Amino acid sequence: MxxxxxxxxxxxxxxxxxxxxxxxxxxxxxxxxxxxxxxxNWQWYRVPDFFYRVIDGEVIWGPLIFGLIVTLEITSISLILTVILGLVVALLRLSDSLSGRWLARGYLEAIRNTPLLVQLYLFYFVLSPIFGLDRYWTAVLTLAIFEGAFAAEIFRAGILAVPKGQWEASASLGLSRFDCYRDVVLPQAIRLILPPLTGQGISLIKHSSIVSVIAVFDLFTEARNLVSDTFMSFEVYFTVGAMYLALIIPLSILVSVIEHRMRAK
Structure with missing residues (x-):
């Protein structure tokens, strides 16, 4: 066979x-x-200079590398905050507190039903002056809050997928609600949560390009500046698209592998 x-x-x-x-x-x-x-008139021969140049034996990194580093920083920090916020909101929705459930529901409805661009402008022009945030942290928090609303539903679905008998067994052992989540429910739910949560991370990478509208010098902002300086629209945008693919395709493969292993188990 x-x-x-x-x-x-x-x-x-x-x-x-x-x-x-x-x-x-x-x-x-x-x-x-x-x-x-x-x-x-294609000018692909100029594209390597956007990554690095060697001057007097010293490597000088180009704008696309600096933009890529900023994109990775924003994505990494936002993803950590997304996971934390998503878990907290999911637990609030499943809690016995009426005010907690309504607070979580209001957050989900407000964030999921408004465009990310509108939220970014709202945070940048209204909230960031109040709290004294610069544009970098405004971008990070906006992405985290937006993606956290979707991550919360992923966490909630994974927690609810744990069989009811596990909750009853925890209660019969005298475990507190916190211990039940920590030792019984979440370790089982994480196997169901991990594939879609990784997919949310892929979405976060793509959505990070929108921070260019508030002049955060991420990969897409550096690309726009290069186009303005060189008028090489196609070469620059094709190159940046390939860089985003190089980030996203390995994560997509990882999601497929995780889902395949989960189905096998």
Whole structure:
């Protein structure tokens, strides 16, 4: 049986590689046809200077590298805050406190039903002057609050998926609600929460580009500045798109692997 499955698995891998190769060739053909139709003067030879230059034997990092570092910093900090906020809001929604449930519900409805761009402008022009936040931390908190609303529902769904018998067994052992969550419920729920939560991290990377509207020097802001200086719109935006893909594709593969292992278990 295993000998039959192995050739089938190999054929599936070969088919996927062939489809990917055809897709890449199709994209290249579309770009070449577009180039012929536009009469655009491509200047790809200048793109490496946007990453680094060597001057007098010293490596000088380019604007795209600095922008990538800022994007990774914003994404990492926002993701940590997203997880913390999502867990707290989920626990409030599941608590016995009426005020806690209403507070969590009001937060979810307000954040999930308004655009991220509107929230970013609201935080930047209204709340950041009140609390003395600079544009960097305004961007981080806005992303965390926005993504936290979606992460809260992921946590809540994972917690509710734990069988009711686990709660009853914890109560029969005399565990407090805190101990029940910590020792029984959350360790089981995390297996269900992890795949969609990783997907939320992918969404966070893509949404981080919106912070360019308040002049945070992330990857997309550096790209816009380069386009303004060099008028190389296609080269710069294609390169930045490839950089975002390089960040997102490994995470997408990780999500698929996690989901496959969860289904197997």
């Amino acid at each position: 295993n000998d039959i499955q192995k050739p089938q698995s190999q054929q599936s891998v070969i088919a996927n590689i062939a489809m990917f190769a055809l897709l890449v060739l199709g994209c290249v053909w579309i770009v070449l046809r577009g180039e012929a139709g536009l009469g655009y």
